[in-house]
Amino acid sequence: MKKIIYPLLLMLPSLTLFAGEPIVVDASASPIKSGVYRFDVTLRHSDEGWDHYADTWDVTAPNGEILGHRTLFHPHVDEQPFTRSLSGVAVPEGIDHVEIRAHDSVHGYSSQPYRVNLE
Template identity: 60%
Template sequence: MRFLSALIALTLIGTMAALSNARAGDVKIVKAEASQAADKTWRFDVTLLHADTGWDHYADLWEVYAPDGTLLGKRVLAHPHVNEQPFTRSLSGVEVPDGTHEVIIKARDSVHGVSPQEFELKLPR
């Protein structure tokens, strides 16, 4: 009986770990900030969290969108950040249309593609 209980417990733990790993594969946008430059373009600083494992699986991109879905800018991440989590990268020179008061940031990893998370950022105007 003890053996059966232990086997069931191990099976449940394994199933829970597998489900947790499946959900942990997406990139998480932890934080984002925006600031406007003198030339009226914008700089975005975005902090991502992802379980990068190396070149085979890493957060490789984040993008800034207008509320209507127009792509305003993208930051390609050129390498994995295995030992730097979470990490922040910037993108300058982004042109945001006048009258836009918020943007949407999306992130992607090299295995799962674009994360379902959409980070809404109010612009400090």
């Protein structure tokens, strides 16, 4: 029994490192016109209320430049996961993908961006 419990206890700190981070579950890009897109992004986060909730997400170019920013104006405690959109995001010519980075009011940006390939 000790052989099973001790390794599990050693793993706990690494598991809690990601607890509370917002996670991009899904994202898509729809072209509106040449070089301009609408993004639909689904997030999952353990929103606890006004003191701790997923509060924004960004659309970033591969070089890290922020192309679009979506503010989430309230907690989604009872709505998980949830999807919000951002239209009118101009993407420079030659970029074939972007990344979505979620942010929460306590932990900051999530450690894992979500890649979205563009048409």
